[in-house]
Amino acid sequence: MLIYNDKQSTASEIKEALEGSDTEQKILAMQKAIVLLLSGEQLPQLFITIVRYVLPSEDHTVQKLLLLYLEAIEKTDSAGKVLPEMILICQNLRNNLQHPNEYIRGVTLRFLCRIREEEILEPLVPSILANLEHRHSYVRRNAVLAISALCKLPKGDLLVPDADELIERFLGQEQDVSAKRNALMLLTQHSQERAVKYLFEHLDQLAVWGDILQMAVLELIRIVCRTKPDAKGKYIKIILALLQSPSAAVTYECAVTLTSLSQAPTAVRAAANCYCQLLVAQSDNNVKLIVLDRLQELKDKHRDVMQEQLLDVLRALSSPNLDIRRKTLDITLDLLTPRNIDEVVMVLKKEIMRTQSADSERGPEYRQMLVAAIHSCAVKFPEVAASVVHLLMDFLGDPLVSSALDVVFFVREICETHPALRPSILERLADTFPSIRASRVVSCALWVLGEYSASREEVEAALGVITAGLGPLPLLQLESEDDADTAAAKDAPASLPSAASMGGSKRPAVLADGTYASQAAVVEMPLLSVSGPLPPNLRSLLLVGDFFLGGVVAASLTKLVLRLGSLGVPAASLHRASASAMLAIVAMLRLGESGALPTPLDDDSRDRMGACIQVLAAPEPDMVKVWLDDCRAAFSALTSDKQSREAAEAAAESAKSYAQPDDLIDFGHLVSNRKGGLSQLELEDQVTSDLARATGLAEAAESEARRLNRVLQLTGFSDPVYAEAYVTVHQYDIVMDVTVLNRTNETLQNLTLELATMGDLKLVERLQQYTLAPGASKVIRANIKVSSTETGVIFGNIVYEGSGYAERSVVVLADIHIDIMDYISPAVCADVTFRNMWAEFEWENKVAINTSITDVNAFLEHIITSTNMRCLTPPRALEGGCGYAAANLYARSVFGEDALVNVSVEDTGGGRLAGYIRIRSKTQGIALSLGDKITLKQKG
Template sequence: MDTPCTLMIHFEKGSAAMANVINSDLEGSDVAAKAEAMKRAVTLLVNGETLPKLFLTVVRYVLPSEDHTIQKLLLLYLEIIDKRDPAGRVLPEMILVCQKLRDNLRHPNEYIRGVTLRFLCRLSEPEILEPLVPSILENLNHRHHFVRRHALSAISAIYRLPHGDKLIPDALELVERAVASEQDASARRNAFLMLCLCAQERALVHLFSNAQRVTQWPDLLQMAAVDLIRKVCTSPNRADKGRYIKILSSLLSSPSTALVYECAGALASLSSAPTDGRAAANTYTKLLSSQSDTNVRLILLDRLNELRNSHRHVMVDVVMDVLPALAIPNLDVKRKVLDLVLGLLTPRNVKEVVVYLKKEAAKTKSGEYRRMLLQAIHECAVEVPKVAGSVAHLLMDFLGGTNAAAAVDVVLFVREIIATTADPKLRLSMIRRLSDTFYRIRSSRVCSIALSILGEYSLSLAEVERAISTIRQCLGDPPFSTVSTDGETTDPSKPAQPMVNSVTVSSRRPVVVHADSTLSAATEAVSTPSVTPVSLASTLNLRSLILSGDFCLAAVVASTLTKLVLRLQEVQPSKAEAKKACTGALLVMTSILQLQSSS
């Protein structure tokens, strides 16, 4: 097995062999082989190899080449290698490289000039750059904008080096003239950026002298102006901040979405005036409705959320402009929109928000989105209690929905409103509405919570009687399992018997539990409150759940009936009616026990 030292020796031998192959290819005359060898050399250098003997081969055989691909690879190679010896002096071979660079800067092909100027932006050796400065300055007047653009970048990079102002003493004047006379947008931007970095006051003078024409500048130059304004307006007591904000406001009408976004952010961060905050908020909302990229929308919502913290009084007025973003199909966007809107609720806008959320909840078919909307409506009611009544009545329509989690949220919210409201009319209407919609509930947990609400908060005689009637109608006729005279027990999962004149008729003679707890065979049909035959199957939700084996729900039914009967005995003046209700409740409970024992 090879040790680490052995592996290192093998690696060094492999690297030396690779260097020999590269040298051999570079010394050949095949242009394609030279280009491939240069690619391998650059890759090895980037990966940490030194290849010390390769530089002389490159100077001899690659430097004179006129092929554009090889020239580009040569510049990459020169950018990577160490250009100084161990003593810190520039390598003598760099004299030949400087001559080649000077020739490239005067090359008739503008591409060679441009890539060479771009390479010089990444050099930091004054000994190499100094003889090239006159050739660099000559390119400021080149006919092609590609060359002028990179010439300005090279001047900016050289001037920002230590002692770079000595290499090009008049660089600022040259660049200032270029800003005023240059026609190419990118070249003009490069010149303006140099003024912003190296002579900020000159850049501000140019900006203010063209304040009326800033809207006519190219997008790239306008973006640089916005960055400059951000930088110089960091001082809170700057006297001329109003002039900068006026420029930013004028740029908000630009067709460039990137520029408009940056201007809105600058306005929001630099000004606390309501007009500027409203302009930024309106800009973000317009971009939110016009952009199709989900990531951009999420970023815009984050900016609006930041604006809510600094300009809340302004954001309250644009809540209804943000809500249309709920039409975006992405759930993350919907969630951020709802979070933003819920953070801006006031008694003045809550009604409009609730109406909009109601419409969204009514038309959506997505279970997850509907649950988000229901939770948002719940928070609206908690934040502004005066809308709790209308909100609660709306939410009760979703108790019978197929989304069990949303239905649980709704019934818990209903319980919270009933328990905390100080308005007796609201409590009474909610109890009545819950009784009327109870038959639509299909979830066992929701039924249990709704039953506990009816048992706990049905206080008056009418409420108690309505609650008992609702439970009896949803249970259907006891018994829940029928026992024939010969001792056979029917299958409780079978459908209920058909209705004849609103009376349930059993095909067999069931065992009936009397008030004195004795059992006898029934000889007559047991009457129940009148229920339409068509709606019978849809109203017996409690019966179907209990027959499916949910005896926890059956225990809740028994507990609720016990509470209601005891309360009825307190509020019912007729002792006969109270005793009748008690008998009916006992009949239901014994029927449940009979069903459990027969299962």
């Protein structure tokens, strides 16, 4: 019990309240006494008061609190003998077991389940057994629990020698489902033969039993099959029959039991089908997430069977929860095969069409997930690209920029890998381009138009798209002072308002003829009212100061004009196109240098636009080759490198499921004839069991070797108590198995392990005390909860009492450091997602590079290995001997936290590396812990 008590009462105050006649005051006093006992206080002076004033009370709440008090107090002395005053309690317990009220009997029986002192229980056994025939089912079911607790005691066979026969007879006569369940569980634990006999005698009634009784049957089957694996076949048939139960809990447990007992394809297929039905039938999102986790485990072990159930798994996409949809898509993408890819893509296309009409607030995020899934499908199976690329291009103008970026990256990759689709993609892109309003999406779309427009018609169409996107030139309007309004009204198109009416910023300028004029940049153009027509997309973005896009526009115009020249068009047309391109570039330069925009023209964009003008004015063969061929070759190499890496990862993943040359070949007909006719399920289970026995020893040896490597020594060899711990980290839980060895010649009493934690670690329970004989050992298990990815420390003592010591002795334990590497694992995320998270996360830890490693690439590889992260930067991008490297690393923790790392390292000469490692995370703990890990490990 975990009870918050800000102000504890004294023993005298509690005693005074107990001696009064007010029942409410007695209840409060008993609660305070129980809280003090649970806090470690001993209150021996209250015992007689409670016997005199609380035992006679007839109030049910007081009696319940009395039992809680009796459970918490010490019932034995230092030698382990029961205290004499407990005789008074035994008489009261006997009276309660014979009380006319069934509630008093029931709670007393439940209390006896938690008593371990046999001297207290022995005189109560006849009264406990008599309650098996009580008229009320509440008493009978608790009587069975009390008998089960008696049987678990060391002398349980002496206290209730005929418990098995008694419970078997009770089970045959009982009608209450809960009582029958408790009785069956007792027989399962203490007499499996009787439990199995009862099960097969009533097998025809199994379908109409209650769900809790069916769950008890499943527990019986699990226990029996562990001890008698040869008899699994007939029990698996019972589980398959229980799969038809109307209870969702029973069917889930059936599926879990099936997969734990048998690896036969028929059993796995039945379990997967059960999970899929639960996925659709259950409305609770937590249940669906748990079922998806089970399906994920089945996918890892039985990929072939799960591929058959893939379309059933996809039905979970109907849930509005994004986590469920994300897990479903992750499972789906791992199970794609040439046989099911068409059906999967069809389902994804229907879902993405549904997001257009749905009014969900998180519809754009779901659409982004679907776009990414379709992209993965097209990369793995190029034959479906043609059927999805045109559908996805409708979402280039998606208001969610990350979704539109996924689409345009997909289009760019398809253009590179599928030359046959380029003409139709370019035509569709030209039609869709005016609706694109995101700068990064526009930049990538311009690159595609400039790089893959091959014919004269395609080049001219691309030039027309860019010209329409820029709108009428110049971008910077010049107005004479005399007729400013007239000139503005005359020169501006009908759809665009004048600079004067829009409040554009103005300043005096000197014209070529020496007269003064005012210049205005129409910076408010993107803020037009929704009712009016929108300005062209390129013009809108340029007029808010996006000059990086201006450089992309200039480069695309240059490529298109150069390609037009390589196609042999007439000189007049080529010169006209070149002049128009240079005019547009000059207009962008004048806009940037006007000073009227909030963002000035940066040097990089100015140099790029100037280089484009120089190339257009005097194209040289070498420069034309760089623009038209080398740029494409660089992207082709990057794409092929990405495909080869993905193919290698997929091959390594799928190699686990391939049959090996020395695998056992089972001939079912021969086995059936030899064994006298077994069912298909029994044949499959027999074969998989043989394989498990054949390979299990190697797996067990490997597991034991891993376990020995993780043993931590907590005390010295000369200490009177030697202790070592094996720490298991499993997501949110840390389990410490501490082995304690008494190295003295004395019996150590009240030995306990006292632990404390630092960081986001919390002890779940208080550890009990033990008595250790000379040379004896004991394994003490401590459970610790973890709430975040931080490096925590566990420290503590072993406290004990020796026979020759008046005071307690203490052995200090070595500290146990919980490493962050146990919580994080390498993960993959898109470049756009990485950049968005980098901009969003507020916690940053900057670590200066200080290492003895002299090679840039070797240092980067060392950091990747030390931090257990994945490098998102392609290997080809890290090639070369420039002495500088910049890479992005990414990992996710078991708590769903993202860890982002950017490594920028430079060889300064003389064998010295310099630079910084920047870590970003949403929480401070993971940023600091990773920084400490890198600081410790970076020297190599």
